[in-house]
Amino acid sequence: MATTNPLQFIQQVRSEVSKVVWPTRREVFLTTVMVFILSALTAVFFALVDIIIRWGLETVLTTFG
Known part of the structure; x- marks a missing residue:
C-alpha cells in the first residue's frame, strides 16, 4: 500500500x-426546473395508470363477483 x-x-x-x-x-x-417538471409528469402518469387499473x-x- 502506497502512502x-x-x-x-x-x-x-x-x-x-x-x-x-x-x-x-x-x-x-x-436542470432543477426540468427535474420538477419530469417528476410531476411521472406522478400524473402513475396516478392515471392507478385510476385505470382500479x-x-x-x-x-x-361483473363477475
Missing part, C-alpha cells in the same frame, strides 16, 4: 478540483 504525505495529498486534490467544470447558475436552474378491477369484480 502519501498530507501535503502531497492536498496538492493532488487541488489539482484535480481545478479540472472540474462547474455548471453556471442558469444551467443549475434549468376502474378495470372494479368493473371485473362487479
